[in-house]
Amino acid sequence: MLSVENLSAWYDSARILYDLSFNVGRGEVVALMGRNGAGKSTTIKTIMGLIGRRRGTVRFNGEDISRREPYEIARRGLGYAPEDRRIFADLTVMENLDVGRQAPRRFTDGRTLPAWTPQRLFALFPNLAEMPDRLGSRMSGGEQQMLTVARTLMGNPLLVLLDEPSEGVAPLIVEQMANTIIELKKEGLSILLSEQNVHFARLVSDRVYVLEKGHMCWQGSMDALMRDQDVQRAYLTV
Amino acid sequence: MTLSAFFFLILNGLSSASALFFVAVGLSLIFGVSRIINLAHGSFYMLGTYIAYSCATRVGGAFGFWGGILVTALIVGALGALIEIVLLRRIYRAPELFQLLATFALVLVFSDATLYLWGPEDLLGPRAPGLRGAVEILGRHLPSYDLFLAILGPLLLLVLHVTLVRTRFGRLIRAATQDREMVGALGVNQALLFTAVFALGAALAGFGGALQVAREPASLSTDLIAITDAFVVVVVGGMGSITGAYLAAVIIAEVKALCIGLGVVHVGLLSVNFSKFTLVAEFLVMAVVLIVRPFGLLGRMQAAVRTIAEPEDPIRPATPLLKVLGLITLIALACLPLLAHSFPYALILGIDVLIAVIFAASLHFIAGPGGMHSFGHAAYFGLGAYGAALLVKWLALPMGAALLVAPLVALLGALLFGWFSVRLSGIYLAMLTLAFAQIVWAVVFQWEELTGGSNGVIGIWPPPPFDQAWVYFLLCLVLAVIAVLVLRRVLFSPLGYAMRAGRDSELRAEAIGIDVKRVHWLAFVIAGAVCGVAGGLFTFAKGSISPEVIHLNHSIDGLIMVLLGGIQTLTGPIVGASLFAVLQDMVMRDSEYWRALLGGIILLLVLAFPQGIVGALARLFDRARAP
Numbered sequence: 113m114l115s116v117e118n119l120s121a122w123y124d125s126a127r128i129l130y131d132l133s134f135n136v137g138r139g140e141v142v143a144l145m146g147r148n149g150a151g152k153s154t155t156i157k158t159i160m161g162l163i164g165r166r167r168g169t170v171r172f173n174g175e176d177i178s179r180r181e182p183y184e185i186a187r188r189g190l191g192y193a194p195e196d197r198r199i200f201a202d203l204t205v206m207e208n209l210d211v212g213r214q215a216p217r218r219f220t221d222g223r224t225l226p227a228w229t230p231q232r233l234f235a236l237f238p239n240l241a242e243m244p245d246r247l248g249s250r251m252s253g254g255e256q257q258m259l260t261v262a263r264t265l266m267g268n269p270l271l272v273l274l275d276e277p278s279e280g281v282a283p284l285i286v287e288q289m290a291n292t293i294i295e296l297k298k299e300g301l302s303i304l305l306s307e308q309n310v311h312f313a314r315l316v317s318d319r320v321y322v323l324e325k326g327h328m329c330w331q332g333s334m335d336a337l338m339r340d341q342d343v344q345r346a347y348l349t350v
Numbered sequence: 351m352t353l354s355a356f357f358f359l360i361l362n363g364l365s366s367a368s369a370l371f372f373v374a375v376g377l378s379l380i381f382g383v384s385r386i387i388n389l390a391h392g393s394f395y396m397l398g399t400y401i402a403y404s405c406a407t408r409v410g411g412a413f414g415f416w417g418g419i420l421v422t423a424l425i426v427g428a429l430g431a432l433i434e435i436v437l438l439r440r441i442y443r444a445p446e447l448f449q450l451l452a453t454f455a456l457v458l459v460f461s462d463a464t465l466y467l468w469g470p471e472d473l474l475g476p477r478a479p480g481l482r483g484a485v486e487i488l489g490r491h492l493p494s495y496d497l498f499l500a501i502l503g504p505l506l507l508l509v510l511h512v513t514l515v516r517t518r519f520g521r522l523i524r525a526a527t528q529d530r531e532m533v534g535a536l537g538v539n540q541a542l543l544f545t546a547v548f549a550l551g552a553a554l555a556g557f558g559g560a561l562q563v564a565r566e567p568a569s570l571s572t573d574l575i576a577i578t579d580a581f582v583v584v585v586v587g588g589m590g591s592i593t594g595a596y597l598a599a600v601i602i603a604e605v606k607a608l609c610i611g612l613g614v615v616h617v618g619l620l621s622v623n624f625s626k627f628t629l630v631a632e633f634l635v636m637a638v639v640l641i642v643r644p645f646g647l648l649g650r651m652q653a654a655v656r657t658i659a660e661p662e663d664p665i666r667p668a669t670p671l672l673k674v675l676g677l678i679t680l681i682a683l684a685c686l687p688l689l690a691h692s693f694p695y696a697l698i699l700g701i702d703v704l705i706a707v708i709f710a711a712s713l714h715f716i717a718g719p720g721g722m723h724s725f726g727h728a729a730y731f732g733l734g735a736y737g738a739a740l741l742v743k744w745l746a747l748p749m750g751a752a753l754l755v756a757p758l759v760a761l762l763g764a765l766l767f768g769w770f771s772v773r774l775s776g777i778y779l780a781m782l783t784l785a786f787a788q789i790v791w792a793v794v795f796q797w798e799e800l801t802g803g804s805n806g807v808i809g810i811w812p813p814p815p816f817d818q819a820w821v822y823f824l825l826c827l828v829l830a831v832i833a834v835l836v837l838r839r840v841l842f843s844p845l846g847y848a849m850r851a852g853r854d855s856e857l858r859a860e861a862i863g864i865d866v867k868r869v870h871w872l873a874f875v876i877a878g879a880v881c882g883v884a885g886g887l888f889t890f891a892k893g894s895i896s897p898e899v900i901h902l903n904h905s906i907d908g909l910i911m912v913l914l915g916g917i918q919t920l921t922g923p924i925v926g927a928s929l930f931a932v933l934q935d936m937v938m939r940d941s942e943y944w945r946a947l948l949g950g951i952i953l954l955l956v957l958a959f960p961q962g963i964v965g966a967l968a969r970l971f972d973r974a975r976a977p
Contacts, residue, residue, distance in 0.1 A: 160535055162531065162535060181534070181539075182531070182534040182535045183534045183535070183536075183537050183538055183539050183540060186534075186535055186536055186537035187537045192535045192536075194532070194535075198529050198532040200524070200525040200528050200529065200532075201528060202524060202527075202528060203521065203524055203525060203528075207521050207524075207525075208525075210518060210521050211518075211521055211522060211525045211533065211536060211538070212536045212537075213518075214536075214537045263536065264536070267536060267537050
């Protein structure tokens with residue numbers, strides 16, 4: 113569904129990503145793992161068209177989107193939930209959701225996912241249901257994290273790029289977030305997740321790509337990663 | 351004053367408040383979303399009056415008048431959209447001040463386009479069909495059109511408020527104000543949104559201008575007046591708050607109305623002519639508000655807004671090549687007096703250029719490395735110039751002493767104004783510096799007994815041997831070289847590092863023990879004093895001085911010089927000032943439409959060299975050296 117070939121990216125003249133190739137299949141949850149600064153977030157931003165200097169091919173549903181504007185990429189069904197959340201602080205929860213709203217869309221085979229409404233999202237994130245009129249700036253980190261995901265889902269994406277959903281939120285919320293991801297997977301959504309937390313990733317992911325200093329250095333199933341203590345020690349543990 | 355007279359005054363002020371609000375609210379919307387300080391907004395307003403005048407007089411009747419006002423809004427809105435697509439879209443990633451330069455070029459172009467299309471005379475439109483009469487209120491007659499305007503302002507506020515809160519378009523505008531990139535990543539076509547907002551803002555300005563057609567004549571000078579008023583209103587109300595904008599418009603209009611209404615008031619032996627305060631009223635209000643509430647009446651401290659501008663490269667000490675180039679230039683300049691006989695004008699132009707260089711270098715010092723975008727740098731130029739001129743005129747001081755005192759006068763002004771200014775940042779700082787400059791201007795303009803008012807001070811000529819152009823030129827050269835070297839030296843001293851650290855991250859700089867406000871205050875004072883030198887030299891070069899040198903136009907000239915050269919380089923202001931002085935001299939003398947020409951040249955430069963001339967050269971040079 114999403115296939116990335118030889119993706120490279122630069123900040124100014126500093127190269128961050130080195131020829132990354134990977135793919136995400138329909139209905140799959142794939143984790144990009146690696147330590148701080150490995151290039152996980154940059155990879156996701158690059159796919160979304162948010163990094164100016166980039167090279168390589170990104171195909172989504174067979175179409176090359178690597179030269180597209182972010183809004184065009186979003187309109188093809190790629191949702192982006194940034195790690196720093198980027199909630200609109202002066203807008204209420206409902207207004208934040210409204211900004212993310214896009215028309216329902218279909219998979220290439222004509223099948224559709226059920227369209228997201230605020231009501232369905234409130235069922236998924238009960239905390240948000242209690243504060244539809246609260247300003248983004250008055251929310252806790254965990255609540256903002258949920259709102260970020262909910263706002264992205266309002267765009268009815270086919271695949272969600274989820275950047276570090278477990279970062280900086282309370283353990284209870286992390287658990288809730290894991291359940292949400294499993295729930296979304298059941299609905300037929302594909303997810304590319306960036307994650308440092310092995311325990312979180314193993315709960316939700318099917319496959320794993322491991323990054324280190326912008327290079328792809330390991331790939332395989334989640335089970336294989338859990339068995340391979342060497343890889344975990346080399347690239348993931350602090 | 352009776353109570354009824356007072357009430358009448360207030361009501362009258364409300365109709366002026368509506369006019370202020372119309373032009374300010376569009377500016378606020380545009381700034382909120384695009385972060386562009388659109389100086390051409392006042393031109394939209396001016397064009398609105400002219401277009402509505404043509405509709406009302408050519409078509410005539412109620413249809414020509416009222417229909418014309420709506421058509422005008424549409425035309426100006428379309429013009430706004432066109433400008434956004436053709437020009438602004440290319441410079442969203444450019445530094446903030448550079449965008450300002452581009453929009454100022456538009457001001458020049460529109461000004462001359464209007465001159466070409468409608469001629470230089472003020473044009474008085476017809477009175478509003480259906481609203482020609484007056485309403486009797488408390489025994490006085492209020493023109494019904496004024497009453498209509500007074501009601502229209504709050505009505506527009508209501509409509510806009512509902513639009514921003516209740517519609518998706520409004521929510522997108524508010525979201526984009528905070529994080530436009532994220533709005534794009536959520537599938538919103540930002541380009542379209544920006545164009546729409548720009549068109550809406552322009553249409554509102556055009557609409558406001560068109561409504562004025564029945565009250566005031568269409569005049570070529572409205573563009574700068576309108577933009578200054580609009581900025582004051584937006585800043586006093588709080589950037590991005592439309593309710594704040596209306597509130598500010600009401601306060602400012604009422605203060606002005608009261609000043610006129612009060613007239614001359616006798617308090618004991620003192621008699622104060624309040625109507626003289628109208629020129630400064632709005633700036634006094636702004637200065638007070640910004641000092642008490644740094645983000646305006648209803649503004650809030652901006653949650654960190656994501657900018658998409660490219661980060662700046664750090665400035666570097668001069669390379670050997672640059673030093674050699676500088677030395678060659680210097681030697682060439684020192685030889686210029688040899689041309690005195692064959693080409694005497696070269697020296698006059700040379701003096702202008704050198705004064706411009708000092709002016710621009712001192713402005714660059716705070717605007718570039720200091721990050722304080724002063725819109726009122728002409729104040730310190732004027733303080734220096736008037737300081738020197740008045741000392742010669744009233745105390746018959748010799749030139750040497752006057753030139754020494756000039757920077758001191760400017761320094762005192764900078765000491766006072768700088769203390770307030772460095773407490774603010776960004777657009778608020780820009781507007782406060784502008785307010786101070788306008789206050790200085792108004793004082794000089796109206797204190798005729800001391801300053802000669804609009805006539806200025808004349809007959810301030812340098813004594814021999816400086817009355818010969820080549821000697822005076824060399825004096826200017828020496829002082830310019832000293833000024834530039836001193837500023838450079840400071841930038842590479844600990845103070846300069848602290849200044850740049852404070853610009854790049856105030857919090858981090860304070861965390862390592864830098865008193866950012868104090869450092870910036872000191873920088874502000876240094877820049878003011880150096881600028882005073884330029885002012886002093888200017889007085890003796892021209893032999894006279896008038897309030898124009900303190901006017902906003904002169905402050906903007908300074909910014910253009912800095913930006914032309916490139917704000918991120920140290921050589922930039924020198925090159926920019928030289929080019930600007932020469933351009934102004936050559937273009938202004940040869941054409942009636944010099945503004946449009948100058949504007950056109952600036953636009954070309956903006957589109958061709960988004961980093962300024964020196965910035966572009968540096969980039970070219972880097973690329974040539976890189977493997």
